[in-house]
Amino acid sequence: MHQMFCLFGRQAGYFYPYIYDCNEFATIQAYTKGLQLPCYGLLIMHRQYLLTQLNAYYTHDKQERVMHAQTLAFVERSKDVFKNWNPEGHITGSAWVLDNDYRHVLLTHHKKLNQWFQLGGHSDGNPETFQVAQREAMEESGLRDINAPNEMIFDIDIHTIPARKGEPEHLHYDIRFLFEADRHTPLQLSDESHALAWVALDQVSEKTNDPSILRMVKKTLALKTT
Numbered sequence: 001m002h003q004m005f006c007l008f009g010r011q012a013g014y015f016y017p018y019i020y021d022c023n024e025f026a027t028i029q030a031y032t033k034g035l036q037l038p039c040y041g042l043l044i045m046h047r048q049y050l051l052t053q054l055n056a057y058y059t060h061d062k063q064e065r066v067m068h069a070q071t072l073a074f075v076e077r078s079k080d081v082f083k084n085w086n087p088e089g090h091i092t093g094s095a096w097v098l099d100n101d102y103r104h105v106l107l108t109h110h111k112k113l114n115q116w117f118q119l120g121g122h123s124d125g126n127p128e129t130f131q132v133a134q135r136e137a138m139e140e141s142g143l144r145d146i147n148a149p150n151e152m153i154f155d156i157d158i159h160t161i162p163a164r165k166g167e168p169e170h171l172h173y174d175i176r177f178l179f180e181a182d183r184h185t186p187l188q189l190s191d192e193s194h195a196l197a198w199v200a201l202d203q204v205s206e207k208t209n210d211p212s213i214l215r216m217v218k219k220t221l222a223l224k225t226t
Helices: 039-056 062-077 129-141 201-207 211-225
Strands: 006-011 014-019 027-030 035-038 089-098 104-110 115-122 153-161 170-180 193-200
Touching: 039 062, 039 153, 062 153, 062 170, 062 211, 089 129, 089 153, 089 211, 104 129, 104 201, 104 211, 115 129, 115 170, 115 211, 129 170, 129 193, 153 211, 193 201, 201 211
Parallel strands: 089 170
Antiparallel strands: 006 014, 027 035, 089 104, 089 115, 104 115, 104 193, 153 170
16 A cells, blocks of 8 residues: 655645655545545645745846746646655755845854854655744754744745765755844854854855855845835
């Protein structure tokens, strides 16, 4: 018997199960509505919220517009966008964690990639990308009180992950969200990082020259002036 792993989510005003592993011909009861829906249909449904967010998102510059279009096309054509084993790539969720004054951002020095990045990671099948970003931020920082002013997308990036043993080169379609946390709360390093640091916005360029991170710095500075 083919196994199906489900997580309850909310879409269109009622609760239904997300399917993490199934074939196109499986059916499952949609709870509270009594609907018999094909598994493939549910796979489309659980992409719909992200598609809605992507369609509503306003890009910052030409480079981000290109990546936004590519991400939108990827989510529209692939039913396995949240699964890590998708050979084309997968959706990841990142957290741009600012202190309460919006003067510092929390960065992690990634062990495998040996670079400074925002917090974030794989969806692991979870279609709620905002939740993915928040979960990863908590796991990678040890912080428990991480809040967001809203669940709107803050930034979009696509980056190539180099091939490693047992893992071919692939793309991360990274969806970023803005979070806030107390800079004075003790941090707890995870086994994925060499270091964690609250970095002043005007010093981020000393840690990294990644264009997408510097773009998020510019966005943050613009928020402070509005």
